[in-house]
Amino acid sequence: MGVLYFMVNSGSNDFFLITGAYFLIGSLYLVVIPLFIYFWMSTRWNYMGKFERLFIYSIVFIFFPGFILLAPFLNLRMNGQGDI
Numbered sequence: 770m771g772v773l774y775f776m777v778n779s780g781s782n783d784f785f786l787i788t789g790a791y792f793l794i795g796s797l798y799l800v801v802i803p804l805f806i807y808f809w810m811s812t813r814w815n816y817m818g819k820f821e822r823l824f825i826y827s828i829v830f831i832f833f834p835g836f837i838l839l840a841p842f843l844n845l846r847m848n849g850q851g852d853i
Contacts, residue, residue, distance in 0.1 A: 803835030807843055 806828055817825065829836060 798832065799835040799838050803832045803839055806832060807836075807839070 806825065810825055810829075813821070
């Protein structure tokens, strides 16, 4: 608690720089890159080769916490055949 109080009140911009960097990296890791991967997979799902699919699955493994965070809001099901 004392270190945080000192960093905020010392007149240094390091606290805001470090906080902004953490926010930027965290939002990239948890939101931006998983959304890009999701849209990439949804557009390329039927046309991916085996190496592209292997690469995308390994990237999904790396960014898995972001996919868990976005899971309630994304629909990963295929479109289907419509009305039969």
